[in-house]
Amino acid sequence: MQSTRPLKVLAPALTPFHADLSVNRPAFIAFCRWLVAQGAGLAVFGTNSEANSLSLPEKIELLEALVDAGIPASAMVPGTGLCSVPETVALTRRAVELGCAGALVLPPFYFKPATDDGLFAHYAQVIEAVGSERLKLYLYHIPQFTGVPISCTLIERLLKAYPGTVAGIKDSSGDWANTERMLREFPGFEVFPASEALLEKALPLGAAGCISATANVQPGAIAQALQAWGTPGFEALQAQLKGVRSLFQAHPMIPALKHVVARAFGDEGWRHVRPPFVPADAAWAEGLCAQLTQAGFRMERP
Template identity: 35%
Template sequence: MVDLSSHPLTGVVAAIPTPVSTDFVPNAGQLIDLAERLLAQGCHGINLLGTTGEAVSFTRRERVRLMEDVSKRGDLVARMMVGTGAAAFDDAVELTRVADRSGYRAALVLPPFYYKNITQKEIADWVSFLIDRAAPRSASIYLYNFPQMTGLTFERQSVALLRERFGEVVAGLKDSSGNRKYAAELASLFPGFAVFPSNEALLAERVQDGFAGCISASVNASAALARAVHDDPVGARISGVVDQMNAIRTALTQLPLVPALKALVGSDLNDGNWARTVPPLEPLDETMTCQLMKAVTEIKSGQKMKVN
């Protein structure tokens, strides 16, 4: 079995949304409140400013300010990874430097996603230049594989090159491709390399597949259930907890995920401002919000309902 004990983050990691003002400026205080709530509910860690966090919709200055504001809570950032991917190389370097000096446990790095027809060596070289320039001293580098969005994949060739060049500095990968075979293959090929699928349904098979846990948006709505599955997969399956957790994810993913998640968080916290999204994403309408809330409430109470 792969020993992941040395990795900075393992287990259930919530990819959290970013609350914004009417001018679409991130609100650090609200984000901290949500992170604390999710950690109290059982999450091992938090991923901020990822796809769920609408990171690429913010300027570098806005992202740096949010990262630094959150980092004032040192006890919190010690359990956080932060997305530092950007189209501009210098932006990605600066964001990764800020992540490192601010105490985040890991920086989650996208490939150079604007140019699509590039080789695995070119992808690895780009990440290598970033690491050389940012020179992280404490924050590990995690690769963010999301080919549906970026048009690029971190294949075994680029991962192998980066592990050869930087060893444990390149500590793992978040896979949002939905390809379990791909994720399990990377976990098997690279001992000690922490692979996180984005689907918490795979928590029940994490030991056999060698996964470090999951980094998921939908565990914002099912943190306690996901932790129970992580801690006792067999018991959670027998008790129906796995089915409840998966049903909540299904209810969310039948809708535009980020708007649905922000609407659900806003409803849970009784704060309608949470439902606000950054263009081009549009907030969930009132009818769909009510349907989603009803579905999730009934799932958590042991009933099942499909969102139409």
Template identity: 30%
Template sequence: MTQTLPTVDRLPGIWPAMLTPLRADGAIDHERFVRHGLALLASGCGGLTPFGTTGEGPSFSVAERIAAVDALVAGGIPAERLLVSTSACALTDLIALTEHATRIGAWGTMLMPPFFFKGMSDAGVVSVYEQVIAAARAVHAGLDAPQPLRLMLYHIPQVAGIGLTHGVIRELLARHADIVVGVKDSQCQLAHSLSLLEAFAPQLMVHVGNEPDLPELGRRGSTGAVSGLANFIPRTVHRLVSQPDAPGTPGDLAHVQALLGALGGYALVPAFKGILALRDNDLGWLPVRAPLQALTPDDLPGLQATLAAAGHPQRPD
């Protein structure tokens, strides 16, 4: 029997893991950031996720991230349509970012375990989440008419070097079922995502970061995703999860698989920014924060040829 996710507090629709545009001096380009966010919402996205992995989140300071999120809200993006990634190494940074997102009324926060020290015990990981949640609860208690307090766990061990065990998830659910609403599984292994479903649905919503897995999750009740590809093909990504058995789904899936396969020779964040630079004819999208290395204007013809070979330009989203 196919098991479905809970009917309450599902992530509604596609929430692009926003790329973070930078100015020539390396600072975050707030104007371009807001413009990108508004365009994504206008395309039908349920909300936005700033400062995840695709957004180079851990490469920016707490002050930079808070200022940029404030710029999104000041620029007309409702706070309740933001799922703010608050991942960082230092506990005090995690708390500051999560408190800020709570204070402005964000839909929720998304948090991976602190990732500098490896081999941490489940008890150590749970302790970090406990302290962040306690701080968020304290801020939330002092707000007038607040948004529900929501935390999405973030599992991406191949990048972070540390993941979330079933034991950690089970313990956090036992203690904070009113707050821990989901897990974003970006391990990019369908079997692992299905194991999370088997272990925790319907109490916990499970969303995958690997877009080719979206149809299977959609069949099992997933209603949305936090997606890097949604920066430029949000409608395609949404159809994969919302219409998993529609006649056009095999074509959409083939497009996504071909695109990801074609980009296999690139670092994904610089490549994604290159795609936006080509789409918008805007070289201002190219800069990335070190240690990532940006594509140069001379790299763009090769990227364009790679995309053409994958059929991407012929499929406007």
């Protein structure tokens, strides 16, 4: 069943670095402004933001800088999940204070095995410590990175305990059966697949849109496809989106995205990544750019 909510695309915005790997704040602000102008929301400090290579002070400073620059907090659902409750609370609380639309919260991912009871206790402590009716918490399910799955049993328990606060989930598992189950079992819960390639299957079941790595490079095209959902033009737009997504997925995603942004924006500084990543290798990166051009991909410059 299709959702009556406005469909949204959110970009886990790439984080640009200087040559010394300090954050390039002006470039970050400019990039986020461009994403919003293209019709995307901002899931800053997501996986493709290299979030777990950023410190808590860096994240708070960048979030405040975006708001100070006039980028609407209502367009932001920052990633605020860290392994410790105090740090997760600090970043989530600041996001709420700034007026962000929500907070995307990873489970604590170091100590394993993590039981549903333990994960419930973690999320409950975060919600109660933030202590705000304005908090909209989005769970972040990416077990291939965290090793900590968010089960449907846990979702059901959190929804019963914190209705109106636990608002949705990003499902980055890559397991369509899991995404489909969430969509069917929790109507009204905002489920975001992690790829625009799944929109044709997810939207009829009520998906809220998508939070996608490749929204960094085709935000306008994804926004256009969401607007076209239910019209004859959607199928062609979806096919184009899937083609571009598949080309990026054949390579290390973050270095690939940054290489393409560097080419499109004419700024080689965008190729910088923090370890353990290394910059895109020219041997495959230039081949990727050629394939994208052949596929009709063009990235709008700011």
